[in-house]
Amino acid sequence: MGAPSELLAGSQLESTTVKEGILLFEVHPGQQQNAGLFLDMRLLREWLQLHSMDKNVLNLFAYTCSLSVAAVAGGATHVTNVDMNKTSLKWGAKNHQLNGQDPRRVRSIPHNLFRSWGRIKRYGRYDLVIIDPPTRQPGSFDVVKNYAAVLGKLKQLCNPGADIIATINSPFLDADYLIEQFAQHLPHARFIESIPVAPEFVDKFPERGLKICRFSLDHTPDL
Numbered sequence: 001m002g003a004p005s006e007l008l009a010g011s012q013l014e015s016t017t018v019k020e021g022i023l024l025f026e027v028h029p030g031q032q033q034n035a036g037l038f039l040d041m042r043l044l045r046e047w048l049q050l051h052s053m054d055k056n057v058l059n060l061f062a063y064t065c066s067l068s069v070a071a072v073a074g075g076a077t078h079v080t081n082v083d084m085n086k087t088s089l090k091w092g093a094k095n096h097q098l099n100g101q102d103p104r105r106v107r108s109i110p111h112n113l114f115r116s117w118g119r120i121k122r123y124g125r126y127d128l129v130i131i132d133p134p135t136r137q138p139g140s141f142d143v144v145k146n147y148a149a150v151l152g153k154l155k156q157l158c159n160p161g162a163d164i165i166a167t168i169n170s171p172f173l174d175a176d177y178l179i180e181q182f183a184q185h186l187p188h189a190r191f192i193e194s195i196p197v198a199p200e201f202v203d204k205f206p207e208r209g210l211k212i213c214r215f216s217l218d219h220t221p222d223l
Contacts, residue, residue: 007030012030013029013030014028014031015027015028016029017098018037020037020042020045021045021046021049022073023045023066023069023070023073023099024095024098024099025037025064025066025069025095025098026064026091026094026095026098034063036063036064036066036091037064037066038063038066039198039200039201040197040198040200040201040209040210041066041067041132041167041197041198041210041212042198043195043196043197043198044067044070044165044195044212045066045067045069045070046070047195048067048070048071048073048074048130049070049071049073049074050074051074051128051163052070052071052072052073052074052075052076052128053074053075053076054075054076054077054127055071055075055076055077055126055127055128056076056077056078056080056123056124056125056126056127056128056159057071057076057078057079057080057126057127057128057129057130058079058080058082058120058123058124058126058128058129058130058157059071059079059080059081059082059130059132060082060113060129060130060131060132060133060150061082061083061113061131061132061133061134061141062081062082062083062088062089062092062108063083063085063088063092063132064088064091064092064095065081065088065089065091065092065093065095065096065106066092066095067130067132068081068092068095068096068106069092069095069096069099069101071128071130072096072099072101072102072105072106073099073101076105076128077105078105078106078107078123079105079106079107080107080108080109080120080123080126081106081107081108081109082108082109082111082113082116082120083108083109083110084110084111084112084113084140085110086110089108089110092108093106093108107123112140113140113141113150114146114149117153120157121156121157124157124158125157125158125159125162126157126158126159126162127158127159127161127162127163128162128163128164128165129154129157129158129162129163129164129165130165131147131150131164131165131166131167132165132167133146133147133150133167133168135168135169135170143168143170143173144173147168147178147181148181148184148185151181151182151185151186152185152186154186154189154217155186155188155217158217160217160218161216161217161218162216162217163192163214163215163216163217164186164189164214164215164216164217165195165212165213165214166178166182166212166213166214166215167210167211167212167213168210168211169209169210169211171208171209172208174207174208174211175194175207175211175213178211178213179191179213182215186215186217188217188218189215189216189217189218190215190216190218191213191214191215192214192215192216193213193214194211194212194213194214195212195213195214196212197209197210197212
């Protein structure tokens, strides 16, 4: 458990609040591998602040809800956060509170994604979907085995023209893998652009690092 860390000055902090632009986040430095905020996704949070106005957002694999915070800051009408880790979602609720955001605009589903489609559908249809999964989470999700199953559900959940932000962070799978998965399992979605990783975290071999792709869903929704 945990991750190697070195305290260079001062006293060890169990938790602290950091500021990214106008947003505030609670982080737990040095306690575990993930401190609560993925800094390499800063530009995606900036994108969400610019493109979430009046949208109903679905945030899959929400973790501590930093992307949800960014979407609400950008004017999203509602965000539905899905993550099987209840502790992470409670942490995410704190992040929304830190930013003075109306809790009525945020819904949380603390269950395994594949057992929650009915409830997720109830809160739709969605104008923006974020898919930011772990590469492999034993007993829950595997990028290679399960990404297609997620894509197969989106046509029933989204409004025409919905934006879909899809990420993958595996050294063995490049962005073409995502494009191929969409072409096969969600052919009505067009690849629009890649959203870059924060320049402070650009990988020496970008194809092995974090990939963030934006698609647009063009279809007449199923009734």
